[in-house]
Amino acid sequence: MLPTGACVTLGEAATICVECTDCGRSRWWRPFELYRFDGVKASTPLEALSARLSCSGCKDDGLPGKNISVQVGFVTDRSRMRAEAHQVNSQATPGRGSRAIGA
Numbered sequence: 001m002l003p004t005g006a007c008v009t010l011g012e013a014a015t016i017c018v019e020c021t022d023c024g025r026s027r028w029w030r031p032f033e034l035y036r037f038d039g040v041k042a043s044t045p046l047e048a049l050s051a052r053l054s055c056s057g058c059k060d061d062g063l064p065g066k067n068i069s070v071q072v073g074f075v076t077d078r079s080r081m082r083a084e085a086h087q088v089n090s091q092a093t094p095g096r097g098s099r100a101i102g103a
């Protein structure tokens with residue numbers, strides 16, 4: 001189960017989807033690519049990230065471009081591997097193996 005955005009920091013995310021809800025532009029970023037924005041660093045919670053970003057496309061059109069929504073692609077490799085390992089385990093548990101031996 002993925003953690004909710006509230007407790008994930010930018011440094012824990014592998015990829016971030018930043019989408020402008022005004023114009024629909026979206027882009028996938030690596031976290032380090034976002035560190036160049038003011039106040040954005042590895043310890044920035046994802047829920048605070050959207051307030052620190054703005055849409056360059058909307059700004060070009062003279063709009064504030066502040067309706068940004070942020071989505072995590074997946075969190076660190078370590079937690080992703082843990083999630084995958086859990087999936088493998090739960091697939092193995094229903095006793096498929098023992099039924100095969102019995103037949």
Ligand SMILES: [Zn+2]
Pocket residue numbers: 020021022023024025055056057058059065
């Ligand atoms: Zn926009």
